[in-house]
Amino acid sequence: MLTADFIILSLDSARQTLAALGQVLNVAILVACVAVLAAVVVPRLRPRLRMTLAGLVGALTVGELALLWFHVRLWQLCQVTDPSTGLVTGSFAIPIWIESEKLYVWALLVAVLALVARRHGDEMRPILAVGAVALAAGAVLVSQPFTAPLPDFFAQYSSYLTASRSGDINMAYNAFRSAESSRLYFYNAWYMWVHPPLLFFSYGAFVVSFAATLLMVFRRRSSYEQTAYRWARLGYLPLTLGMVVGMPWAIIAWSGDAWWWSGKVNMSIMMWVLYTAYLHSRIYLRRRGMWKVVAVLAVLSFVALVLTYITTYVVPGAHSVA
Amino acid sequence: MAEKTEHTSETGSSGTGSRSRRAGWDFSLMVATVGLLGALGLQSLVGTLFSWWAYRTVPGWEQTGYAGFIDVMNLIAGPLVVALIVVMGLCVPKRLFSRRTLLVVSAGMLVLGAGVGVVRGSFLTGLGVYLGVSAFIQVAVVVLTIADAGGLEYVTEGRLAKVGSGLLHLGFIVFALTIVALQSSSMMMLAFMTAGVLLTGGSAMSFYARSSSRGPVDER
Numbered sequence: 001m002l003t004a005d006f007i008i009l010s011l012d013s014a015r016q017t018l019a020a021l022g023q024v025l026n027v028a029i030l031v032a033c034v035a036v037l038a039a040v041v042v043p044r045l046r047p048r049l050r051m052t053l054a055g056l057v058g059a060l061t062v063g064e065l066a067l068l069w070f071h072v073r074l075w076q077l078c079q080v081t082d083p084s085t086g087l088v089t090g091s092f093a094i095p096i097w098i099e100s101e102k103l104y105v106w107a108l109l110v111a112v113l114a115l116v117a118r119r120h121g122d123e124m125r126p127i128l129a130v131g132a133v134a135l136a137a138g139a140v141l142v143s144q145p146f147t148a149p150l151p152d153f154f155a156q157y158s159s160y161l162t163a164s165r166s167g168d169i170n171m172a173y174n175a176f177r178s179a180e181s182s183r184l185y186f187y188n189a190w191y192m193w194v195h196p197p198l199l200f201f202s203y204g205a206f207v208v209s210f211a212a213t214l215l216m217v218f219r220r221r222s223s224y225e226q227t228a229y230r231w232a233r234l235g236y237l238p239l240t241l242g243m244v245v246g247m248p249w250a251i252i253a254w255s256g257d258a259w260w261w262s263g264k265v266n267m268s269i270m271m272w273v274l275y276t277a278y279l280h281s282r283i284y285l286r287r288r289g290m291w292k293v294v295a296v297l298a299v300l301s302f303v304a305l306v307l308t309y310i311t312t313y314v315v316p317g318a319h320s321v322a
Numbered sequence: 323m324a325e326k327t328e329h330t331s332e333t334g335s336s337g338t339g340s341r342s343r344r345a346g347w348d349f350s351l352m353v354a355t356v357g358l359l360g361a362l363g364l365q366s367l368v369g370t371l372f373s374w375w376a377y378r379t380v381p382g383w384e385q386t387g388y389a390g391f392i393d394v395m396n397l398i399a400g401p402l403v404v405a406l407i408v409v410m411g412l413c414v415p416k417r418l419f420s421r422r423t424l425l426v427v428s429a430g431m432l433v434l435g436a437g438v439g440v441v442r443g444s445f446l447t448g449l450g451v452y453l454g455v456s457a458f459i460q461v462a463v464v465v466l467t468i469a470d471a472g473g474l475e476y477v478t479e480g481r482l483a484k485v486g487s488g489l490l491h492l493g494f495i496v497f498a499l500t501i502v503a504l505q506s507s508s509m510m511m512l513a514f515m516t517a518g519v520l521l522t523g524g525s526a527m528s529f530y531a532r533s534s535s536r537g538p539v540d541e542r
Binding site: 233236237240241244245247248251258260261262263266267269270273274276277279280281283284287297304311314315316317 | 349352355356359360362363366367369370373374377384388389391392395396497500501505510511514515517518521522525526529530
């Protein structure tokens, strides 16, 4: 069993290492973002777009590996001990796509899709590249996964360590119950390893679908519409599965909490019904003028996706950090 | 929900009277489905804006007002979900049974659900009965579709796509039934997982068993 003092010292060391790596990685990612934007904006540099995108993907991947190492260290160090028995109940196995790392994962996914897009690749890539740059810059400048990692987790775990060292058995036991509850029902829950990545994949696919929809609207070519549909149906499957598997977890973990019809749940339902309506209405695409209805629904669906993401940080509720 | 027919009455190339009426009926069902989905989406948006406003302006709203908010949202969503399932009930088996039969069966199910709800004094009980009967009928529809019963005729739709459509609609009904009646049951997890598999698997079959090509849009 690790002592609280050893855990605190080791965690500080791990965080300092991650921050030092992060300072280099942040610069590398931002430089790659500027290079990608230059390749999008300057016609003479456009042939270099794939190469610059590969650089962005490379920088983001190295960063993801650094985060993975950090999470392994957390799993090795962050034990929870029952003060009434002195036994270790377990460690925190934290997925690499929560709290300050969400936007980073999404940025990496969109950058990869921008790099590998083949169907209408030359037309789609600049749009997707701008999206990837926006997400990557947001992740580095706002979320700061390297220099301010997992703020909620560290706030709670620091409180637990402080209480466990205080000598007050009641305080230690209350802190243990809180930390153990978070460990079992949130950080280590099977759901956290399934629900978020399914949704992130669907979000990535919907970004590509939206880019193709924009091309369809401005260039009026049915092949763009087919591309938009192909990516939307690919994204709809993990979206549906991810939302459905989230429900039983919410019922169990948030029992007694006000979560049903909360802001994030509402917006997720709105996004799902709009994508359902879009995919369904497309069945009648051959009807005269129907493509306009389909395009409007496709755009509204993507707007709902963006609003759903933002709602997490704006509207209070059980599924929120506002 | 409405399915595609390959009829092209708007081009005037191959329409007979009955096929034209069928295409109009199918399209009407699709419009109804999209309209109901849009209404649910609008409700969700308004609900989010309201809760945002309430959190910011009403101190302790989560403790004092949230339960009433959920009741109002459920009251609005319940009829919309029932209407969606009625449309599905009219749409999915429309190649198996006559329109008149489907309308009579749908009306009968609504009356049964409403009757049980009134007798037991519980909207949720009535809704649960309605969803249970819907699930039972949908299972029968899927089995009949797999068995190729009723002289199914699809110009472009394969049977696989039609089975997928039936399964995803069954998944939607099971999902709604789980929320309404099985949240406290030991079967809850199994029911949600079943709904997830049916919805996702049915959607995948429905999407990938038919061509993604829908012909040209209105190009300039």
